Amino acid sequence: MTARRLSQGGRIDRTKPLPFTWHGTAMTGFAGDTVASALLANGVKIVGRSFKYHRARGIFGAWVEEPNGILDLEYNGAHDPNARATTVQLQAGMAARGVNARPDVDRDIYRGIDLLNRFLPAGFYYKTFFPNWHRYEPRIRAMAGLGRLRGDTDARHFENRSALADVLVVGAGPAGLAAARAASSAGLSVILADDRAEIGGSLLWNDATIDGYAGIDWAAHALVNSGVRILSRTTVFGAYDDGAFGLLECRATAPTGWAEDRLWTVRARQTILAPGAIERPLVFPHNDRPGVMLAAAALNYLRQYGVLVGDEVVVATNNDSAYATALALREAGATVTLADVRPALPDVAHAAQSVGIRVLANSVVLNTVGSGGVRLVDIGPADAASPRDATMRVPASVVATSGGFSPAVHLHSQSRGKLRWDESRAAFLPAGTVANQHFVAADTLAEAIAQGHGAGIAAATALGRTVTIAPPTTPTAPQADPIRPYWCVPIKGVRQWLDLQNDVTVKDVRLAARENYSSVEHLKRYTTLGMATDQGKTSNVNGLALLATATGQTIPQVGTTTFRPPYTPVTLGALAGMRHGALYAPWRHLPAHAEHAALNADMREYGNWWRPACYKRPGETAADAIQREAAAARRSAGLFDGSSLGKIIVDGPDAAAFLNLMYYNEVANLKPGRLRYVLLLRENGVVYDDGVVARIGPGRYQLSPSSSHTAGVLAMLEAWHQTEYPSLRVALHDVTSAWATFALSGPDSRNLLAPMTDIELTALPHMAFADGTILGIAGRIARVSFTGERSYEISVPASYGPSLWRALLQTDATPYGIESLSVLRAEKGYILIGTDTDGMTLPDDLGISGPLRAKKVDFVGKRSLTTPDALRLDRRQFVGLLPLDPHAVPHVGSHAIERTATGVRSLGWVTSACHSPALGRSIALGMIERGRALIESGGEVELFHLGKTSRAKIVSPVFYDAAGEKLHG
């Protein structure tokens, strides 16, 4: 018999049936089901094929500990290739499939791999495929993994949230509820997070009486009117620095809006960890057959979902807790046989025997038999040496097993809390405390409530508050008989499974120990024990206990592997939140963005600004448009949006002195109304930025750093002012976004602009500016050029940007984009910072050495310009390159090479290259060793790129209008 739904019981809503499919077969679950409980209720035994051996696997757990139930799930247009069946809430219309199987989990054609298991021991890949891993990797990778991505975009929506609280309580079981209740009574703000849909924790399936109510009823009312903020279906997955915790809220059934999953960052002054404990199984031969599951899970399915996991059940345990499962299954009508490892029956056994449960002391499961699931179970003595030592064979479809509980110490451990092995509970518990954290690790309900309430008091006390309410009360339970650790059946030659998700057996651990992987961290990497989505929640303690046995150590000597976030898998989409597509980064838009879009501009991102690369006309490629636009600017006039160019106002009596200390070039002697091209260096002398400084008043300057460097330049100037020169009376305002700036450039620019302004343009020489009106709007016109043509930069308040752009377009000037500008400036040999320069470029490398010789005052980077390295004669220098083939544009990044007797040596590289419409041929710029000497001698270099070579002549970087007649004319 398989599992089945009972006609009553459970916390599901039988009035709300939910249709879903399993491998295409129509099934029905109920509201309140998980996918796992619905599959069990529909009699599904095999839910997956194991990672390595493709063995049939069934539902093993009931919550985050589940190793087997990994499904491919489609719902509402979304696809999750690795959904965890036990934690996903069932929705109407879900389509579920098993993974790692073809054509389905029942008939998997790869199941024969299991026959090769003798040849696939731990470390198989390392032993077999190295050092030629690269040859085998593609094929192995293709076979590895569980779910398959489809390559489409995740249709789900995610959101990030932040919150503060006085107290964060993790876990809404009896301890967490008692803690939240106490802390909130002290007037503290409390966030209570629990990963289940319903609060109550173990009260959802365990019998309990608290304050005279049934446990689950008490849970429902414990926090009414308390002000506690309850985040249900929210997993606290990670503990981070400064009291920050990562929470994943799964809201597949969000009542309004779209955000299915939310990633929370909660910062709390005090944290109470009441995460409960995770059951681990007993390890016995063939313990991976579908039907073998955790005892607490079997109880959970019965009490929460009304699913009886089987009509004939063997319960295998080494502690008292599984008796509750046995009693509940018996009450639900199952025939139950209970095998207890302990030599003497505990007190609780009498209650079991009185309801007809056969209870066997000193007994373990020695074998399970069945195809596609458990059918028969062999039981024998705990010290059996062979499966043949079995004393009885009982028919059963389920083995419900309990090997004890491991408190979920993950968050404590992630917070750098230490652990200790508690012999009496056979579990790792926190050793000592973490600052501002309180851990509840109770063994009984009464302890849980007492410790939870105590943690609430401790948190309140730490925050200077007083808890005024009494703790909840619960009847004293009889003392439990002690657990007897039992790590595996002492039989060799049959497979006993430790980690079901990674197919790790007892034999693998012993082999690893024999091969000297005696550290638990090495064991993990070598065998993969405890990896993957369940992170060994049911296998780690059993594994390290067996390693201890195999290496002759104690469990504390072996220790645990490091606990790291996340506790459970976190969808990458949840980490990204809204940051994708148009919201991927905080993009900046030009004031006339819409106008550019209307002109069919090819908008691209330059340093977070969306800017027109060029304006393509119908039938034009981007390359065509760039050539046309650059040529138009040379021939008549072009119009460029330079609004992103930085504008930093520097004001104060010491502004000139301060800027002179900052910039490489002399600034103090700049006259009002004039501009100067300047370089800004780092302390190491490297050129950080170039730009233009305008003197706009007696003690006031405007800096124009390059668009993507404005924030950096401002930060650098502020840092120097605040740390090195605080006595200088100077202040800086970044006003970049207050202005729209357009450049009208070309021989016709003056004639086109003159009718639009009251500024006398003929009186405005190159590198000068004047304030006035442009089409009636107060603004500024600066004569400054990055094209080499007569150019006017027209600045007006940003809100007038769109209308001024439209007006300037009426002049028939050709709009040109930043890529076209890049061609124009390359023809003039103007550098682009970060393109033609890099983190090694000094000003002299660019041919700008005058200020170092002439400037009398100190400036940032000066010291570094006279070091031996800065004065090396073989430094790379900025040059022009004329390819010998005028039609071939060299690749940017091509190396100039020198062939020597010993090989090939790089002399430098190409930094910019394009076809020049003005010259009608290809040109390039580059940084070449001893470049200036090569210009003098008319040298040639060989260019190398991806195996191909070409030749170029080294020339002056100024290809066009070397005398500057057009610029000044």
Next chain:
Amino acid sequence: MADLPPDTLRAQIDARGVTIRVLDPAAQFYVTGTAQAPNTIADIHPYSLWLAPDRTLVVYENQRGTPQGAFVSDMTDGLILIELVGPRAGEILSASTTLDPTSTVLAPGRCAQTLFGGVKVVLYAYGNGFRLHAERSFAAFLLEWLRKAASAIGESP
């Protein structure tokens, strides 16, 4: 030749429990040279937000004025002012910043400089909601962000 018309940013986003509006204050100025306690808001109409030592942002809501100060830069066109009003405005904040809407740094009379959806803003509680100032070039991004964040809590009923 006719004068050019200005392009005023206008937008309103209505969601369940929150209304988001781009306001059009008469003037905004960066001012250096007036003392103000850190992270505070001073005076009302106009009011002044502390930005840095010896630097404030002065906001004239209805009528343009001239602030006192040694060094004044007109940022009326450079900054946008966005207002979030309604009982669920805090949720938008929680989804967009690392600040909790109940945080003391957002108490009345205080202003905070933080990242909002990744954009540097000055943020403060105002009336039944919050206000923030950001550079104009981020307006399109911020409005797109706010539309998405608002849709997460549901359309206006």
